[in-house]
Amino acid sequence: MVDGDPAAAGGGPGGRAGAGRAAGGRLAAPRRLAEALLIAAVSPVVPGIAHLRAGRVGVGAALLGVQAAALTAAALAGGRYRALFLELSVRPSWLMTLTAACVVVAGLWALLIAHSYAVLAPDGLAPLWRLAGGTTVSVLCLLVIVPPLSLAQYGYVQRHLIRTVFADGPVPAPAVQVAARRGGADRGPGGPRLNVLLIGAGPDAPRDPGRVGGITVAGVDTRSGATTLLGLPDGLRRVPVWSGAGPVPFAAGRPLSEVYREGAEHPELLAGGGRVRDPGAELLKRTVAHMLGQDIPYYVKVDERGVRELAGTASRAASAKKGCPFWANLRETGPMAVLKRYRRLARVLINSVNTDVPRRLLPPLAGLAAKIENAEITSLRPAAGRASAPPADHPALRALAARAPGERVPAARPVIGLPILSVSCN
Incomplete structure (x- = not known):
């Protein structure tokens, strides 16, 4: 190799291609990170999308199937059993069950966001990008648990109202x-x-x-x-x-x-x-x-x-x-x-x-x-x-x-x- 050879200095075609690939890799990682965060954010609405994107078809299809079945059952029940839901809303035992179920749903949604991000997060991220990704996922988890926890709070307040205002025990005899x-x-x-x-x-x-x-x-x-x-x-x-x-x-x-x-x-x-x-x-x-x-x-x-x-x-x-x-x-x-x-x-x-x-x-x-x-x-x-x-x-x-x-x-x-x-x- 001769001193001053352009190839040796990285000035030849091979050197320029390597530099381009390195720059492309540095730009691709943030794009893949943004894609992972976006898919994780919508995973509570479309569960399984992250797993399908990652090639885990079985898990993704199962999650989507459960979501579809739950939404169909809710739509049918809301149309046909509205009066029943109204009656259940004044039963303290059902309200306690609702409160507990909402807390569980909040935990599952947060877990789904974290796992969806984990299966799509790109490798080789710089420490700063890893910190940004982890922080964003934490914020998404906090945001997604607000609706179910708010519903749980309404259920608790309703139960407290019923147990405080309304009498408990038998009604006096008609005579x-x-x-x-x-x-x-x-x-x-x-x-x-x-x-x-x-x-x-x-x-x-x-x-x-x-x-x-x-x-x-x-x-x-x-x-x-x-x-x-x-x-x-x-x-x-x-x-x-x-x-x-x-x-x-x-x-x-x-x-x-x-x-x-x-x-x-x-x-x-x-x-x-x-x-x-x-x-x-x-x-x-x-x-x-x-x-x-x-x-x-x-x-x-x-x-x-x-x-x-x-x-x-x-x-x-x-x-x-x-x-x-x-x-x-x-x-x-x-x-x-x-x-x-x-x-x-x-x-x-x-x-x-x-x-x-x-x-x-x-x-x-x-x-x-x-x-x-x-x-x-x-x-x-x-x-x-x-x-x-x-x-x-x-x-x-x-x-x-x-x-x-x-x-x-x-x-x-x-x-x-x-x-x-x-x-x-x-």
């Missing part, structure tokens, strides 16, 4: 619950009609827990979901307070709203014994059922501040129509809007709602709620002030309570001897 029943009306959502007493607590409830107002009987047709809200004037006098087995002495001049305070201060008035969640609400429920001649097995007590906060949290719509509950406006709110605020909604519900509805009835009640969503809702409010309020056991009130849920009544006209206002909540 203790109701007197003056007419016929053999069923007490659960499986019967043709379900009545629930809605009790409102004023904004000063923390300072005066015995003060309530806004006493309403919600009658629901369990077949169609049609609902009538019969608002009872707070000023009703001559109230026939009922213990569940007999009358309770109560001054004729005291209004219906005072029955709650009487029960709260004297829980021994309740017949049948046993522990109840809210003696005041229980005595008021039995009294209203007795004076209307209707079976009212359950009550729901909500404080006024909670209603306002719920309405402001769950819906951006206008305030509810007069005489209609706030949830009439929730129809105008999309599911995603409710989901975004669900944790706050759950907190408000836990702090504002008290009920004796047992947990075991929540699944059928969830199905009933789906019917109410698209059904006729009518509010009946007897237009009677304190001075002109009829006795609490007025026959007109019984006649109004006996009307079929959702049945319309001419507005602002005397009906069966009692002037009322009728408002459609739809």
Whole structure:
């Protein structure tokens, strides 16, 4: 070899080709790295794509098959068993299973991203590129676990809400619950009609827990979901307070709203014994059922501040129509809007709602709620002030309570001897 030979100096064709191949290799590695990261990123959506790209056809096909089967089953179930999913969403045991399953899915997705990157990561990467690839994969793993872990959190919050708000244990016997029943009306959502007493607590409830107002009987047709809200004037006098087995002495001049305070201060008035969640609400429920001649097995007590906060949290719509509950406006709110605020909604519900509805009835009640969503809702409010309020056991009130849920009544006209206002909540 002669000094100064161009070939020896790398200046010949062979030297230039080697340098080109080296440069091409340096450029190809980052491209292969970018390709590996991109395929790893989409692997939770298309599992197995990285394995197919790497030539592992068996594993890749298996993962794609599992994904296709899962998506098909979910689509079919979502279309045919929506009501079932709604019922399962109020079962604490299923919610715990959902929470655990979401955590497992989050781990599997993160593992899938890491393994997909591992089978495609190019060899011979410079340390800086290896660090960049590992960092990117870590970020992708953190991002992919957010959706399932968020769903797990919703499941946990829902379970906590159900276990906190709703009663656990058997329902008291019908003989203790109701007197003056007419016929053999069923007490659960499986019967043709379900009545629930809605009790409102004023904004000063923390300072005066015995003060309530806004006493309403919600009658629901369990077949169609049609609902009538019969608002009872707070000023009703001559109230026939009922213990569940007999009358309770109560001054004729005291209004219906005072029955709650009487029960709260004297829980021994309740017949049948046993522990109840809210003696005041229980005595008021039995009294209203007795004076209307209707079976009212359950009550729901909500404080006024909670209603306002719920309405402001769950819906951006206008305030509810007069005489209609706030949830009439929730129809105008999309599911995603409710989901975004669900944790706050759950907190408000836990702090504002008290009920004796047992947990075991929540699944059928969830199905009933789906019917109410698209059904006729009518509010009946007897237009009677304190001075002109009829006795609490007025026959007109019984006649109004006996009307079929959702049945319309001419507005602002005397009906069966009692002037009322009728408002459609739809």
